[in-house]
Amino acid sequence: MSTIKKTDWPSGTDGQWLSDFFETDRFLDNAWFKNQLLPAINVKESEKDFTIEMAAPGYKKSDFKIETADGILTISAETKTEKEEKEEDYTRHEFRVARFSRSFTLPPTANDETLQATYENGILKMVMAKKVIEPVKGKRAIEIK
Numbered sequence: 001m002s003t004i005k006k007t008d009w010p011s012g013t014d015g016q017w018l019s020d021f022f023e024t025d026r027f028l029d030n031a032w033f034k035n036q037l038l039p040a041i042n043v044k045e046s047e048k049d050f051t052i053e054m055a056a057p058g059y060k061k062s063d064f065k066i067e068t069a070d071g072i073l074t075i076s077a078e079t080k081t082e083k084e085e086k087e088e089d090y091t092r093h094e095f096r097v098a099r100f101s102r103s104f105t106l107p108p109t110a111n112d113e114t115l116q117a118t119y120e121n122g123i124l125k126m127v128m129a130k131k132v133i134e135p136v137k138g139k140r141a142i143e144i145k
Contacts, residue, residue, distance in 0.1 A: 038100055049129045050110055057122030058098070064124060068112040075124070076101035109133065 044051040056064075056077060063077045078099040085092045106112060106128075114129040 038102060041102065047130075049114075049127055050107075052104075052126040052128075054102075054124040054126075055122060056100075056119075056124050059119070059122075059124075061119045064117075064119065066115070066117055066126065068106070068115065071106050071108075071112075072103055073106055073112070073115075074101065074103045075126075 039054045039056040042051075042053040044053075052073075054075060059077050059079055063079045065074075065076045067074045076099070078097070080095065080097050082093070082095040084094075109130045111129045111131045115126060116128075117124060117126045119125070
């Protein structure tokens with residue numbers, strides 16, 4: 001059995017991980033940590049279309065923004081919640097902001113004008129038809145006039 005060293009997480013042997021956590025923003029800037037905050041995506045391709053499913057529970061339909069531009073599909077969402085509690089001798093005001101943004105390069109066969117989206121039970125589902133590409137016809141001679 002061999003040992004595999006994980007290189008995408010702050011190391012505990014070099015003494016730097018405590019500094020990363022307490023003294024700088026490097027701990028939260030770690031690429032592995034950022035990827036854990038993004039919703040999971042499934043992409044399915046069939047003969048007629050592409051289906052993209054994103055697990056994003058806790059959002060409302062109005063929280064999402066879906067855009068296509070220059071062959072790039074961008075899916076983003078933002079939600080804000082606030083709660084205020086007042087008692088005789090104190091006031092507690094809590095708020096939470098959650099947001100994400102993911103972008104994907106669309107294949108040349110994707111017809112982004114047909115993109116339709118639904119959101120149900122925490123799953124954002126998008127379906128996009130494929131472009132109809134005419135098969136290349138056989139060889140033909142061109143007459144010069």
